[in-house]
Amino acid sequence: MAWIAEIIFGLITLGSFFLFGKNLWAIRKNILLGKPTDFSGNTAERWKQVALLAFGQKKMFSNPLVAILHLFVYVGFIIINIELVEIIVDGLTGKHRAFAPLLGDCYAWLINSFEILAGLVLFAVIIFFIRRNFLAIKRLISKDLNGWPRSDANIILIIEVVLMGLFLTMNAADPSTHFILSAHLKPLFNGFNENQLATIEHTAWWLHILGIYAFMNYLPYSKHLHIILAFPNAYYASLEPKGKMHNMESVQNEVLYAMQPELAPAGAAAPDKFGAKDVMDLSWKNLMDAYSCTECGRCSAACPANLTGKLLSPRSIMMKTRDRLEEVGMQIQKDSNWKADGKSLLHDYISVEELRACTTCNACVEECPVSISPLDIIIELRRSLIMEESNAPSEWNGMFSNIENNFAPWKFSPDDRDAWTNQA
Amino acid sequence: MPGQIKPNIYYMKVATMAEFLAAGKEPEVLFWVGCAGSFDQRAQKITKAFATILEKAGIEYAILGKEEACTGDPARRAGNEFMFQMMAYQNIQVMNAYNIKKIVTTCPHCFNVLKNEYPALGGNYDVIHHTTFLQELIEQGKIQFTDSNEWKGKSIAYHDSCYLGRANDIYEAPRKVLESLDMELREMKRCKSKGLCCGAGGAQMFKEEEKGDKRINTERADEAIETKASMVASACPFCNTMMTDGIKNRNEEIKMDVLDIAEIVAQAIK
Numbered sequence: 001m002a003w004i005a006e007i008i009f010g011l012i013t014l015g016s017f018f019l020f021g022k023n024l025w026a027i028r029k030n031i032l033l034g035k036p037t038d039f040s041g042n043t044a045e046r047w048k049q050v051a052l053l054a055f056g057q058k059k060m061f062s063n064p065l066v067a068i069l070h071l072f073v074y075v076g077f078i079i080i081n082i083e084l085v086e087i088i089v090d091g092l093t094g095k096h097r098a099f100a101p102l103l104g105d106c107y108a109w110l111i112n113s114f115e116i117l118a119g120l121v122l123f124a125v126i127i128f129f130i131r132r133n134f135l136a137i138k139r140l141i142s143k144d145l146n147g148w149p150r151s152d153a154n155i156i157l158i159i160e161v162v163l164m165g166l167f168l169t170m171n172a173a174d175p176s177t178h179f180i181l182s183a184h185l186k187p188l189f190n191g192f193n194e195n196q197l198a199t200i201e202h203t204a205w206w207l208h209i210l211g212i213y214a215f216m217n218y219l220p221y222s223k224h225l226h227i228i229l230a231f232p233n234a235y236y237a238s239l240e241p242k243g244k245m246h247n248m249e250s251v252q253n254e255v256l257y258a259m260q261p262e263l264a265p266a267g268a269a270a271p272d273k274f275g276a277k278d279v280m281d282l283s284w285k286n287l288m289d290a291y292s293c294t295e296c297g298r299c300s301a302a303c304p305a306n307l308t309g310k311l312l313s314p315r316s317i318m319m320k321t322r323d324r325l326e327e328v329g330m331q332i333q334k335d336s337n338w339k340a341d342g343k344s345l346l347h348d349y350i351s352v353e354e355l356r357a358c359t360t361c362n363a364c365v366e367e368c369p370v371s372i373s374p375l376d377i378i379i380e381l382r383r384s385l386i387m388e389e390s391n392a393p394s395e396w397n398g399m400f401s402n403i404e405n406n407f408a409p410w411k412f413s414p415d416d417r418d419a420w421t422n423q424a
Numbered sequence: 425m426p427g428q429i430k431p432n433i434y435y436m437k438v439a440t441m442a443e444f445l446a447a448g449k450e451p452e453v454l455f456w457v458g459c460a461g462s463f464d465q466r467a468q469k470i471t472k473a474f475a476t477i478l479e480k481a482g483i484e485y486a487i488l489g490k491e492e493a494c495t496g497d498p499a500r501r502a503g504n505e506f507m508f509q510m511m512a513y514q515n516i517q518v519m520n521a522y523n524i525k526k527i528v529t530t531c532p533h534c535f536n537v538l539k540n541e542y543p544a545l546g547g548n549y550d551v552i553h554h555t556t557f558l559q560e561l562i563e564q565g566k567i568q569f570t571d572s573n574e575w576k577g578k579s580i581a582y583h584d585s586c587y588l589g590r591a592n593d594i595y596e597a598p599r600k601v602l603e604s605l606d607m608e609l610r611e612m613k614r615c616k617s618k619g620l621c622c623g624a625g626g627a628q629m630f631k632e633e634e635k636g637d638k639r640i641n642t643e644r645a646d647e648a649i650e651t652k653a654s655m656v657a658s659a660c661p662f663c664n665t666m667m668t669d670g671i672k673n674r675n676e677e678i679k680m681d682v683l684d685i686a687e688i689v690a691q692a693i694k
Contacts, residue, residue, distance in 0.1 A: 241591060
């Protein structure tokens with residue numbers, strides 16, 4: 001009956017990957033609820049962004065200490081997962097360290113480096129846990145994270161500690177090995193006989209792989225999804241100067257046809273909607289941004305409105321966009337098509353006061369380590385407020401009418417525009 | 425120089441595009457003054473300082489005069505795309521009719537819209553901000569400073585405008601200008617790509633700030649005061665107003681003047 005374990009392992013592996021794939025597919029579907037946006041061309045420049053921002057973690061390095069700790073976790077995570085190949089082969093074939101005989105001396109070298117990385121990950125994760133929970137770091141104690149987001153962050157850190165611990169325990173309990181870090185743990189198992197050690201190793205092995213599968217399936221529900229989406233998000237990040245706003249061609253044409261009616265095509269329909277009221281009105285890149293957000297709060301820490309106590313927090317703009325998108329996605333999954341639920345991203349999730357506080361200074365965009373633009377979403381919602389609802393503070397209405405009548409945002413006579421030339 | 429065009433406009437200090445056209449000439453560059461530079465009393469001083477520099481450097485320039493209109497920037501940032509497109513349409517019609525090729529402006533908001541947002545609407549010009557223009561003129565030797573330039577050795581904190589810095593990656597030109605005057609440049613806690621907004625962008629200039637526990641310009645003024653520099657340099661008329669007010673609120677106005685890069689240069693020019 002030795003093969004029963006292998007079959008169970010095979011089924012769990014299959015099931016885990018299936019579930020993970022299914023959830024990723026659902027996320028992809030949600031992202032594609034957004035409006036199509038053209039990203040063609042500039043492939044070389046885009047790959048450069050992936051190399052610099054995603055692989056190279058360029059933005060993280062504005063705080064070198066945190067960047068290095070994060071690099072340990074990130075490199076550790078990717079490289080230690082190479083070991084996963086052996087674990088899966090072992091699990092499916094019932095072998096023990098299937099790659100050891102194939103790789104010879106290289107094997108010990110490989111596992112040693114995995115163990116060193118595991119040690120660095122443990123070190124970094126414990127410091128992160130302390131930073132997050134015991135040091136009063138403003139962006140980490142912010143009310144943006146109250147409730148689930150704060151637990152999410154801690155769950156990730158705890159899972160990492162447990163997984164690394166199990167990996168080292170598994171190696172330490174294996175009497176046939178002597179690896180660089182786990183060798184120091186061997187004294188812990190001094191009193192155990194061979195069978196007991198085998199059981200400990202086996203248990204740690206199973207818990208480790210089950211933990212990895214569980215973690216993998218936790219990603220779609222977590223801010224940790226950024227380990228996947230940071231890469232496409234860097235690829236699709238804007239290559240334009242940050243100051244350039246997305247042009248609304250529909251409005252451009254409306255104005256053109258009003259001024260030069262001879263250019264208007266026969267039967268041209270007016271655009272049905274201006275700006276974004278709900279997630280489906282945003283571009284799919286805006287929606288991918290929401291799923292890529294790691295809720296680190298660097299954006300909000302740099303936001304002039306947020307740091308002077310205004311309601312606006314770019315991080316929370318992203319989190320609310322994701323929450324709303326999940327809600328819409330769930331409803332579509334349930335009823336197989338979208339039925340208006342009487343709610344929208346604007347108003348029900350993001351308030352007018354938040355939107356009004358933005359100075360469009362691009363500090364949030366500059367800060368984001370995973371190439372998100374909260375500003376893009378803010379602007380699209382502002383467009384809806386003004387053009388769909390005529391919802392503007394009275395001073396802005398005054399400014400609009402001044403521009404319309406006097407060609408300047410203030411109430412001056414256009415005839416005085418060059419009055420300065422006659423002054424001393 | 426206007427004098428080379430036609431005797432009847434020789435005595436005019438600033439020629440308009442219409443006057444150049446009437447004389448059958450084209451200026452080297454159009455000086456886009458902007459609404460603040462045209463109407464705001466404080467910003468008018470910056471405009472005049474820059475016009476003086478252009479004249480002294482021998483640059484043949486023109487303004488649009490009464491034909492200039494708001495670029496539409498505050499309307500667009502507030503969310504009013506219709507108004508923006510209306511203004512853009514008008515301005516582009518005017519400028520294309522004059523066959524404008526090169527524009528210099530003292531306002532980073534106008535600069536950003538003219539440079540980045542008008543091309544998609546059919547307005548393609550070589551647009552340059554006055555700080556970059558000044559730096560080039562200094563490098564080319566077209567601007568020279570008096571030997572006893574009054575700024576020498578003075579400490580100054582340069583405030584990055586968001587629409588110049590982060591929006592368009594211009595960090596060095598204004599700093600180089602100050603350094604060429606042998607000023608002692610002091611950086612604020614948040615500077616360059618991390619620079620803190622003065623609070624005016626995104627059409628905030630035209631409304632009351634939202635509820636909070638501090639005004640943004642007070643926060644920024646505190647950072648400027650912290651440098652203990654003797655003055656603050658700005659490169660944007662809106663930043664200038666915000667910084668001046670912010671510092672005034674802290675009762676530091678006697679200690680710290682806020683001057684535009686153009687005003688600083690104009691006072692030291694030969």
